Amino acid sequence: MVNPGKRMNILQAILALRHGPGAAILPPEITRIHMDFAMKWNNGHFGPRKFWKTCLPRLKFWNPAIPMIVNRTLDQSAPAKMSIYFRQAALSSDAPSALSTKLSTLPLAQQPRSSTENEHPAPEPEENERVVTIDMKDVHSDQILAEFLSKTGASLVQPTPDERSEMRQIEERTERAAIDRAIVKKYIDDKNREERMMAMARQEAEAIKMANQ
Incomplete structure (x- = not known):
């Protein structure tokens, strides 16, 4: 039997992941999220890094099926941008995504993944996608989250x-x-x-x- 102190610590970790900044359910039109920013926090990359550390894990917890790629670079002068990809309205929401079908047929080594060496910058949208971007450089993580929620129409999760x-x-x-x-x-x-x-x-x-x- 788990002792009360250890149980409380586990519960605290679970609740911290489930609730807080970034705890939101994204609409089905969103196909993927891509973040580009530098490795270190200086030169305007503090906000993006904090969003990645605090908000993105909760977004992924509540939206596990949506790919969320983080592409970082050693170039501190590089832009910091978030790209949010939407399925076009003309494509039925219950039809399989052409993108997901395409990605699933790629070998694992060729599938997009997060990178610390700028290997996977944000791609152009697919034929049935549109992309909305957020300029994150020199922006506080709270402002990034507010703009993200506004542009995605995500529904906040309440305890x-x-x-x-x-x-x-x-x-x-x-x-x-x-x-x-x-x-x-x-x-x-x-x-x-x-x-x-x-x-x-x-x-x-x-x-x-x-x-x-």
Whole structure:
């Protein structure tokens, strides 16, 4: 049986993935998402990196079937752009995507994948696709998310009543843990201070004893 502390840590990790910035369900017209930005955060790439770290995992959790490719480059002067691909309205939403059929027939090594060496920049849209872009350079991750939600029409995921209750329990546990850490730290600091004072007193007593010999 999992102990309560470990269970709470697991629950906290699950809730952190399920809810928060980026927890949204995308409309069926979206076929894929592509992000291009630099490896490091400077030169205007901090916002894109934070979006990738905090928002994209939640988007992928709620939309596992949508490919989300992250293409990074060592060139810090490069643009930072998100490309959102939509299936054209003329293509029936319940018909199989020509893109997905095409990709599934490619060998695994040739299929698009995330890269840290600028191997897979955003491709041109397929015949039955249109692409909407977001300029992410020098933009805060919150603004990137707001524009993303506006342009995609994604539906935000709200916690259930049970999840809200679990979140409150986690917050209370976190607050209690912070108080407990402060109490323990004060005890240790006081003990160390007392030991230092005792050591100084012994040194002074030894010095007086040596002086009187």
